[in-house]
Amino acid sequence: MTALADMTDIVVRKDQVRVAEAEATAALDRVVGQPAVPARARLRFGPGRTCEQLARVLDEAIVRAQEAGLDTDVLVLSGATAVAAEDIVRVRRKAHGVADWISSKTSDVTIVLRPRGVVASRSVPVEAPAPAAEPRPRDDRPETGAELAVREALYDVIDPDLGVNVVDLGFVRRVRLDDAGVATITMTLTSAACPLTDVMEIQVKHEMDAIDTEFRVEWEWLPTWKPADITDDGREQLRAIGFSAF
Known part of the structure; x- marks a missing residue:
């Protein structure tokens, strides 16, 4: 606010x-x-x-x-x-x-x-909220072997509310390594209002330390996350713990 x-x-x-x-x-x-x-x-x-x-x-x-x-x-x-x-x-x-x-x-x-x-003496201008920023251009190239290794480590990062890993939930959008080997992990959550960003970054740090990889997390809210982003494996895991929406 x-x-x-x-x-x-x-x-x-x-x-x-x-x-x-x-x-x-x-x-x-x-x-x-x-x-x-x-x-x-x-x-x-x-x-x-x-x-x-x-x-x-x-x-x-x-x-x-x-x-x-x-x-x-x-x-x-x-x-x-x-x-x-x-x-x-x-x-x-x-x-x-x-x-x-x-x-x-x-x-x-x-x-x-x-x-x-x-x-009564003058009108009150009430500005509408600025339009949401356009999503940045997507880097859709396939992930390299080193980037896939980072993604594999992220399977051990578990959403505390859902009990399923962030990769299968569709929260990990991209992994990119620069020339110095620093990983940029582009993530999202169910909403920009979700309070779990700090919790997630702590878990990510634990897994990146385990594979000796420097990293930064970039949070991306557009396009918004949808349940359709969940992988087939993620859907099976959610069904197993009682979700009925698939």
């Missing part, structure tokens, strides 16, 4: 809020122009349809306003946008050890708070 303040405005943006764009836009339309504290209460408690996820974003904006020395009683929610963002894919555990994938819609949400006396 980023937050910026000029002389009067508090502008807060939070990425990948777990609410669909249409739902978020409809909820924000009901409260834009209202005082900030009552707007938060309406998002949280009604009347009408509520949206706790947006109420939490407004919570953060109100706290920012307080930290900036603004009187929250006179603040108005003067502008807001919601733009569809990348879905978050995660595991859904069911009864008897069965599991499958669940995909959650998300939105990048921007809201603007402004003191009441300023709102």
Whole structure:
């Protein structure tokens, strides 16, 4: 999340809020122009349809306003946008050890708070989030023998949530060795919001130390990972531990 303040405005943006764009836009339309504290209460408690996820974003904006020395009683929610963002894919555990994938819609949400006396005097520009960067050109040449050896070592890196190695899960996109023998391992995860990047890099380091190879991990989020990226062996392993989505 980023937050910026000029002389009067508090502008807060939070990425990948777990609410669909249409739902978020409809909820924000009901409260834009209202005082900030009552707007938060309406998002949280009604009347009408509520949206706790947006109420939490407004919570953060109100706290920012307080930290900036603004009187929250006179603040108005003067502008807001919601733009569809990348879905978050995660595991859904069911009864008897069965599991499958669940995909959650998300939105990048921007809201603007402004003191009441300023709102009527000028419009509030609310910038939509910048478009996602285009994926870099793919290096699709076959991996060399040394690169395949690095990939082979990565079969021992296990996703702690799924219990399957990162290669068969489709998380390892490319392995490239430079002239000095340093491996660049291009990886992804189920979502850019996944908190496991540090855990994965620690496991990768352990395996690269075992084969005496220097490395760096480059995280690549576009194109987004899909369950279709899982290998046939990976699907068999997931079925064996209770996944039903294959």
